[in-house]
Amino acid sequence: MxxxxxxxxxxxxxxxxxxxxxxxxxxxxxxxxxxxxxxxxxxxxxxxxIPNHGGSLRDATDRTETAVADHGTQIANIEAGIQHATRQLAATKTTLARHTKQLQGLTKESE
Missing domain, CATH: 1.10.287 (Helix Hairpins)
Structure with a gap:
């Protein structure tokens, strides 16, 4: 027990x-x-x-980052071109206005 x-x-x-x-x-x-x-x-x-030369999400992310950076550069170049064209257009408008005034002055003189 x-x-x-x-x-x-x-x-x-x-x-x-x-x-x-x-x-x-x-x-x-x-x-x-x-x-x-x-x-x-x-x-x-x-x-x-982990990058594996093309097939991983990391590789896709890297490609996307590169493409976005390239697009940013392209956009900056386009903006610079637009600004240049805008300045040229303004200069052309100024020249056209000056020539228009000159023509109007010549027309009045010949009358």
Missing amino acids: VGIILVITILAKAWPWLRRAFRTIDALTSLADVLPALIDDVARIKHEV
Whole structure:
């Protein structure tokens, strides 16, 4: 009888530790089931975020950044061309107005 009480007492005191040990073993078993899928997922993610000469999202992002920068340069060049054409147009309008006044003056003199 003393032996049974001793075993029950030991089990009662050890039970919280044993329960944690069993939970840890269950968690590790679940992790072992999930780990291969996680490894595959990480490999796919790594493939997308590391440049690999064209096929990754990182490569696509780099190409997009380059294209946007090129477009910015092209837009700046177009704006500069428009400003130059606007200045030329203003100068032409001024010259035309001056010549128009000169012609009007010549026309009045010849009358």
